[in-house]
Amino acid sequence: MNIRYWLHLYFVLIRSSIRSGMQYKMNFLLGTFLAAGIQIAEFLMIAIVLNKFGAVKGWSLYEVGYLFAVMTLSKALYRSFANDVHHLENYLTSGDLDQLLTRPVPVLLALMSQNFRMMPGELLQGGFILTWALHGMMQAGQITWIAVPFTFLVILTGAVILFAIGLTTATAGFWLTRINELQTLTEDASQTAVRYPLVLYPVWLRSILLVVIPVGFVNYVPSLFILRGELGAWVLLGIVLVAAVCLFASMKLWTFGMSRYQSTGS
C-alpha cells in the first residue's frame, strides 16, 4: 500500500462525499452564491476605506487586494481538502471519532475525506480579486508575468501552512476536547489579521503572527518579494521550507495526540 494507493482512495472517498452533498442542489447553489457575496462584502469593507483615504502605511489597494486574495485562495484550498479537520471537536464530543478508528484507513485520511466542500464561491471571488490586483500592478509596471507562477506556488504553500496550523489546533482537542475558542484565535483571528499588511500592527503582534502562529508566511512574507522585490528570491525557497517543517511537525504532533485519545460521548 503505497502513496498512490492512498491518494486514489482519498479521491474515491472525496467523490462520494461530493455526490452525497449534491443531493441538496438548492443548498449547494445558494451556498455558492452567498459565499461569493460574503467575500465581496468583506473585501469591499477595506477597499472602500483605501479608496477613500489612499494607501495605508505604504501599501496600495492592489497590494492589500493581493494579500486578501492569496489568503482567501489558500484557505479555500485547505478547507476544501480537509474540512473536518477544522470540525474535529464535533467528532470528539459526540464520540464519532470511534467510528473512524474502526475503518481500515488512517484516521486523518478518513477525517479529511468526510464532508468534502467544494468552495466555488471563495475560489471565484479570490480568483477575481487576485486577477484584478495582479493586472493593476502589471499595468503600473510594479510586477511582471513571473509574479503569476510565484503566486500559484505561494497559494499552495499557504494552504499547507494553514493546514498545519489547523491540524495542530485540532490535535490540542485530544487533551482539551473543546477547541472552538482556541480555533477562533489560531485560525479565524490570525487569518483575518494577515489579510492586511503586518506593518500595521505593533511588534509583539507581528512576532506572534510570524513565530507562534506562522500565518504571516502564507501571504505577507512572500508578497514582500513578489510585489516589492524586497528580501530576495531565497524567500520563496524559505517559504517552501517553512511549509514543509510546519507540515512535518503537525503530523508528528497529530500521531502523538492520537495515541492519547480517550473516547467520550454517550
Add this chain to the structure above:
Amino acid sequence: MLYFSLASKAYARNLQYRGAHMLHNVASALFGYLYACIWIGIGQDRPLGEYGVHGMIGYIAFTQASLWISGFTTNGLGIPQSVRTGQISLDLMRPVHLFVHLMCREWGQIAYQFVYKSVPIYLLYVLVFSLSLPQQVTTLLLALAGLAAAAYLSICMNYIIGATALWTTESSWLYWMNHALINLLAGFFIPVEWLPRWLQTVSWLSPYPYLLYVPTRIYLGFEDAYRLLGSLVWCVLMTLACLGVTAVVRRKVEVQGG
C-alpha cells in the same frame, strides 16, 4: 411570567460556560484591536473627519463590543435545528406564539452576552486605549435604548432567516450573509457617511444602520435622541414582518427527521 422564565433559563444555561466564553472574549477583543490598528495606520498621515484617530478607536471599540448584542444572535433563533429534528411541529403546537417564544429565549441569550461579553470587552478597550466614558447619564441611557432596539431588530432578522429553513432546511448561509452585510452596511468598520453614495442610500433604506451605527453615534455624542425614532419605526415594521412570516410558516411546515 412564562416569558420571563424562558429568558432567564436561556441566561442560566449560558452561565455554565462562563470560563470558555471569557477565553473567547480575548479572541473577540483581538478582532477589534486589529481593526483599531488599521485605523491608527490610516490616520497616521491624515485626519479622520469629525472623529479623529482617537475617536475612531472609540468608535471601533463600541461597535466591536455591541456586536455581541446585535450581531451574534443565535443562527435563525434555532429554527433550522428544530426543522431538521422535526421539533418545529411541536414548537408550533405550543400555546405560545412561535415568534414570542423564540424571542423571549433570545432575550435571555442577549442579556447574557451583554453582561459577560460586551461589557468586559468594552472595559478592556477602555483600559488599553484609554477611552473616556460619556459625561452625561442621558447619553448612556439613550445609547442603551438604541442597543435594545438593535437587539430586537436582530432577533426579528434572525427569525426571518430561520424561517427560510422550512423551505431550504439550511439557513446558515443567509446567517453569514446577514453578518457580512452588518459588517458593511451597519457601520461596523466604516462609519456609514464614508461609504460611497449609492451604498449609503442602500444602507439607509435598510434597518442595518440601526444595529450598530446609530447606537454608536449616540454613545459618542454625535447624534440626538430623535435618531431613535428610526429605530422605533423599523422595530414596528420588522414585528409585522415576523408575524406575517409566522402565518405562512404555519401552513408550510413539513415534518422531517426522526
